[in-house]
Amino acid sequence: MSVAPEILIAEADPWTADLLAQLVLDVRGDARVIRVADGGAALARCKRRLPELVIADGELPGLDGVELLRQLRRHPRTPALPYILISKRLDAASVRAVRPLAPTAYLGRPFNAERLRLRLREMLPSAEGAAAGAPPALLVACLAEYLDGVREEGQGAPLLAAxxxxxxxxxxxxxxxxxxxxxxxxxxxxxxxxxxxxxxxxxxxxxxxxxxxxxxxxxxxxxxxxxxxxxxxVQRNALLRDPRLAARATRVWAVAQRSAEVAHWLARELGLDAELCFTAGLLHNIGELALLRSLQDWQDAGGALDEAELDEVMRRRAASFGSALRIRWRLPFGLRELIAAFYQLSSGVFSREALVLNLTGLLLNLPSEQTPSDLRSARCVSLLRLDPELLLRLPPA
Incomplete structure (x- = not known):
């Protein structure tokens, strides 16, 4: 398998399909991963071009994973095609029915991803000189055009180093x-x-x-x-390699965690939903982290990024990246409302938790020459009917 292998993933659940793709790419970064959501599409793809490996859900809609395997095994060219079947049917009768079809592996659902990754290493030996997860070459003229293209499909934030x-x-x-x-x-x-x-x-x-x-x-x-x-x-760009981007990400993470702690403390003191407020505080600036990850991808693909451009991009683009991410992942509307309240209160009716997030935003952006007690006249403080003494008891950073 010296050339880049083509791996077909037939999985209806997008979260599982994404996980399987990441495991394959972690083992063979140069692999061409094809994703389909039903057995009919998988069979049609195999008839056009036979992949080096099929990973299929046993309960696919239409043509299920077992019948897909049966159809493939009937063809004289495909008896030896590596085939991993993942199924929730683990009873003896189901296993006996599949055994004559000789799947390479039969995994129960939920499967163990780490064990599957080790199995994939045996099945997909690394190729000499393979580009391990290298990003595609740039097909855009400038950074702005690149960011416009990836905003709606980015992978989100990088991970904390720990x-x-x-x-x-x-x-x-x-x-x-x-x-x-x-x-x-x-x-x-x-x-x-x-x-x-x-x-x-x-x-x-x-x-x-x-x-x-x-x-x-x-x-x-x-x-x-x-x-x-x-x-x-295991994603290729889960960690930032550019020291400038990593340093900025560390500061953004620190702000996110301080925001989460303050929002949690305020909500608990007021008898509100502290876990919800913690989550909204933690996620309020995830757009900045997602943007930093996309900027790492831009550089990995050969794009240039100077300090002035980095400052301008972060100032102008972070909010839109965060909004696109929360919508694409379909985070609950109530959680999104609290995150929006961190930045400003809209007109109309809002929850007391939203007021807590707004106060958290004011506290974190308080000028160094001011103290929390200077916020006693803020709208959120008034609507919460907050005792000004509470602000003086705010836990230190």
Whole structure:
């Protein structure tokens, strides 16, 4: 397999399909990953060009993963085609029915992503001189045009530097519980946002939206959570390599975490939803992090970026990147309202939690010559009927 292999992923759930793609690219960065959402499209793709590997969901709509495998095995050229089947059917009868079709691997759902990654390393040996996850060459004339193109499809924020270590510890743990996962990942904006979005996906939707990591984790479960986090950690650009971008990201992360702490403390003091306020505070500036990640991609693809241009881009583009990200991931509307309130209060009716986020924004942007007590006349303080003495008890940074 000296040339770039083509890998076909047939998976209806976009979150699982994305995870599988990231695992493949972590093993073979030069692979061409083709994604389809039903068995009919997968079969049609194989008839046009046979891939080097198929990874299929056993419960695909229309032509399911088992029938897809059966159709492929009937063709004289495809008996040896590597085929990984992922199914929730683990009863003896289902396993016996599939065995004559000789799948390369039969994985139960939820599958263990780390074990699958090790299996993929055996099946997709690295090619000499392969471009390990190199981004495509630039086909645009300037940075502005590039950012216009990636804003609606970016991968979100990079990960905190300590997250890879937390992921490694959780994967090596025999049976991590949800409390350990929450403590390991609760301060990372990217993981928090992605897990909330996944918990609110159509496949897991249960009526009431999840608006915090504490609500999302029980719905996802330990195995699915670890799989999703591993998928984020192995992405080529999960960490920023440019020292300038990494330094800015560190400052943005610090502001996000301070915002989360202040919002949580204020909400708890006022008897409000402290977890929701923590989440909104943590995610309020995720657009800045997403933009920094896109700027790393721009440079990796050969684009130039000077300091003045970096300052201008961050000032003009961060808000739109954040808005596009929250909409694309379909974060709950109530959470998005609180994030918007961090920057300004709209006209009309808003919750007391929104007032807390607005006050948090004012506190974090307070000029150095002023003290929190100078905000006693602020609109949010008045509407909250806040005791000015409370502002003097604000926990130190």
């Amino acid at each position: 997250v890879r270590e937390a992921v490694s510890q959780c994967l090596s743990c025999d049976a991590p519980d949800l409390g350990e996962l929450e403590s390991g990942f609760a301060r990372d904006p990217q993981i928090t946002a992605r897990l909330i979005a996944a918990a609110n996906s159509a496949a897991l939707h249960q009526g009431t939206p999840c608006q915090s990591l504490a609500q999302a984790l029980p719905r996802l479960g330990v195995a699915r959570t670890l799989n999703l986090v591993l998928g984020m950690a």
